[in-house]
Amino acid sequence: MKILYVIDHLGGGGAENQFVETVSRVNRETHEIICFLTEGVGIRHDDLSGRGVKIIKCVKPRQGRDTLRAVRQLRQLVRSFRPDMLHSYLMYSAFVSNLALLGMGRWPVFLATEFSSPERILDEVRFRFLKKAMLKWSYGHLDRLVTTSTGVKEEMVSLGYLAAERISVIHEGVDLERCSPAPKEALRRELGLPEEKKVVSVVSSLVERKGHRYLLEALSGVLGVYDDVVLYVLGDGPER
Known part of the structure; x- marks a missing residue:
């Protein structure tokens, strides 16, 4: 075919x-x-x-x-x-x-x-x-x-x-072998992430319809209670 x-x-x-x-x-x-x-x-x-x-x-x-x-x-x-x-x-x-x-x-x-x-x-x-x-x-x-x-x-x-x-x-398939996570400690050292912080990350195109503003609004509330949380946003687009 x-x-x-x-x-x-x-x-x-x-x-x-x-x-x-x-x-x-x-x-x-x-x-x-x-x-x-x-x-x-x-x-x-x-x-x-x-x-x-x-x-x-x-x-x-x-x-x-x-x-x-x-x-x-x-x-x-x-x-x-x-x-x-x-x-x-x-x-x-x-x-x-x-x-x-x-x-x-x-x-x-x-x-x-x-x-x-x-x-x-x-x-x-x-x-x-x-x-x-x-x-x-x-x-x-x-x-x-x-x-x-x-x-x-x-x-x-x-x-x-x-x-x-x-x-x-037809739901998207996920290759589980490619998504198997490495040990957290090794990843933190490799990426230079702070060991004393709780890390939240999002990977996405930075466009309005993805709703990142809701995440940021929620994070502001979290930071009002906890000061050991850090957010990493990975992506690109007009909302950068």
Whole structure:
């Protein structure tokens, strides 16, 4: 089977990291795969390409999004590669994929994976109502939408994005061997963490919808009672 994966970029966010781990585990003996990047490269690019995955990025004269170029180049790739399935990740790439497939005589099976509710992301962008209408149109052409939680599926259905029977919930997998913690004392020494403090950490993209403000509000209350607590925030984004 030929599979064409489409994603915005290969940055360090949770969706991108899950994408890299999922795609790199596809059986290359039975499947031929290509990954197309609609927006940029990102820090996980070399990781995925180093695992033998062919990556093609949208060629454009400037940084950021260039939807028309991305649609045109993806359309050319679909015609030359002739995939059996196109699997997009995240809303923008689903929209680009939909435009690229318009009017084509032979459609591949079209899947999309979403990790968050569109409403939370749309709250942070301009022209919210126009982009919501574009997303509803885009999702309406999918053969199947995959969400990573029941909550996201229920919100998609209740807000009229897609009927429940066209959405599947597949929870993210965790490689337990990679997540086995080292002894606390050794980690504190390696990372230079204070031994006399209780350490709280959060790893996340620093965007408003992640709700870091609630953590900071709660921490201020904790520090009013305990003075041996320290918070480490790992991530990047507009809320930095």
